[in-house]
Amino acid sequence: MDFNDVETLGDLVRNPWDVGILFTLRSKGSLRYTELGAELTAWSGRRPSDSALTRSLKRLDHHGLVTIDEDGSDRPRYMITPPGTRRVDQLGRVIGALHRTSARPSTQRTVPAAHVTMAPRQRSAASCPDSASAAVAQRPMSQPVTILPDSTTPGATAQTSLRSGQDRESNVVAPTGIDTSKAHPARRYDYWLGGKDNFAADRAAGDAIAAAFPTVRLACLENRAFLKRAVEFVVRDCGIRQILDIGTGIPTSPNTHEIAQAIDPSSKVVYVDNDPIVLTHARALLVSASPGSTAYIDADVRSPDRILNDPQLRQTLDFREPIALMMIAVLHFIPDAELPVRQLVQALPTGSYVAVTHVATDLVNPEVAAKLEAASQGSGIDTYGRDRSQVAGFFQGLELIEPGVVPITEWRDERSEPRPDPYDIGIWGAVGRLL
Structure with missing residues (x-):
């Protein structure tokens, strides 16, 4: 490794967005600007500003x-170069060396999200010369990377430390009665959003x-953005103070x-x-401050009578006053x-509002639709x-x-x-008022 290599790696360490971009492009091959922003958001838990993302791309260029591959369109694709690929491999080896210098034999250390958590899923362990690079290569992109001491293997460490019902990859312990061998929409959605409350079946279905x-990850983020705009609209602009949110999913701030x-x-x-993991988190996190x-009601959306007759619903919401019914991606x-x-x-x-987002069959081309149907059936x-x-x-x-039933990115979206x-999103969204 020569001086230029060291200098470039030093720049990368000082600029975590640069690291995220390189690991993302190393994994995905090429991405458009909006796709790249979505992947970085899933990686870090926060969305990079346009200025930060643009500066990083210019620096890496x-x-x-x-x-940049212009591909004849006004939405170019960004791709990692062979030198960029070498820097990713070098960075993995540097992290591994640092860990071997400081790690205690009986412990394992998680690399902070601000440094390296972007794991190229497609890389084989054979292409990574040490355990640090192998760990980076094999983790899903949305999960934190755990660097293990050279004297252990990821499988062996997990096998000795997992409790009954605990997921081997995410360290999530399943509540009693949940079948982790079957994917669930809420946990798959959590995986796409970069959460940790999911299991192997959910991740396989998501992949x-x-x-x-x-x-799809970008679509999930845009769906969350629609929810935020819709709630703000009914509360701020329409004076609604009561909301029934069906199909809550695993809590993701802002809720x-x-x-x-x-x-x-x-x-x-x-x-x-109706997912036990959602129930567990809801009791802990979906807590309101006075006034x-x-x-939280543990019920299936297909059982409206059970929902409407639940004592908690009637104790919390006054059905003599308008209510906003949110059915987002359910x-x-x-x-x-x-x-x-x-x-x-x-x-x-009367005077209530209804907000809906829904997967669209007419916002995807037939070839993609066929692949999606096959993937859904397999999951x-x-x-x-x-x-x-x-x-x-x-x-x-x-x-x-207004503007009616539109792609969710076009519903009262005032971003610059x-x-x-x-x-690229494939979701319809709308809000209606009950007259």
Whole structure:
């Protein structure tokens, strides 16, 4: 390693976004600007600003570590160069050497997210000359990288330290009664968002979808952004102070009550989901400060009677006053015969609002749609995509709020930077008002 190598590696260590970009492109091959931003958000837990991302890309281009493929479009792709690939390998070896110098034989150390957690999933262990590089190569991109002492192997360490029901890769302990061999939508969504509350089956299902639809993580982030805008709209602009959020998923900040109570602390939110892990986290994290309140109902969206008659719902929300019903990314798991929308809407008082996001069949090309269907069937998670007219049917009898049923990135999105292509997201969204 010559002086130029050391100097370049020093720049990388000082600029963690540079590290994230290189590890991402090393894994993915090439990405567009918005895709790259989504992967970095999943890696770090926070979205890089446009200025920070642009500076990093320019710096890496200056060093010859990243190149731009214009591909004849106005949305170029960024790719790692052979020198960039060598820097990634060198950085892994440097981290491994530092660890071997300081690590105690009986301990294992997790590299802080601010330094290296971007793991190229496709790399083989054979291409990594030491345990540090092997650990970086084999971890999923959204999970923290654990560097193990050379005297151990990842498998052996995990085998001796795992408790019953504990996931070998994420160290998550499954609540009693949960079948971790089967993927669950909430835990798969958590994986796409970069969370840790998922299991091997969830990650396998998520990776299968990502192979067919590489921008799925970006779609999840945009879906969360829609939720935030919709909650802000109904609370700030419409005066709603009560929200029923069905299909909550594993808590991901900012949660619905955090968004609402940041505008009015008296806002009340009831969450509904049916996964034991969601229940465990909900009890601990979905807690409101006074004067607002929150409650959690363990129920299936296909059981509207159970939801509507639950004592916690009636104790928390006043059905004499308008309520916002949020069904974000949940209805596409329900077949037509079991859709609960009409029954739920009929229970709402006049002046209530309904917000929906839904996987779109007419925002993906047929080839991708076929791959997605095959991946969904293989995962055991049935998905029922619908077109724009079918999603609009959920709002029958309601007044659609402008701009109507649109790609979620086009619903009252006032960001200054370019929006992702709707076909990279593939989700319809809308909000309606009950007259």
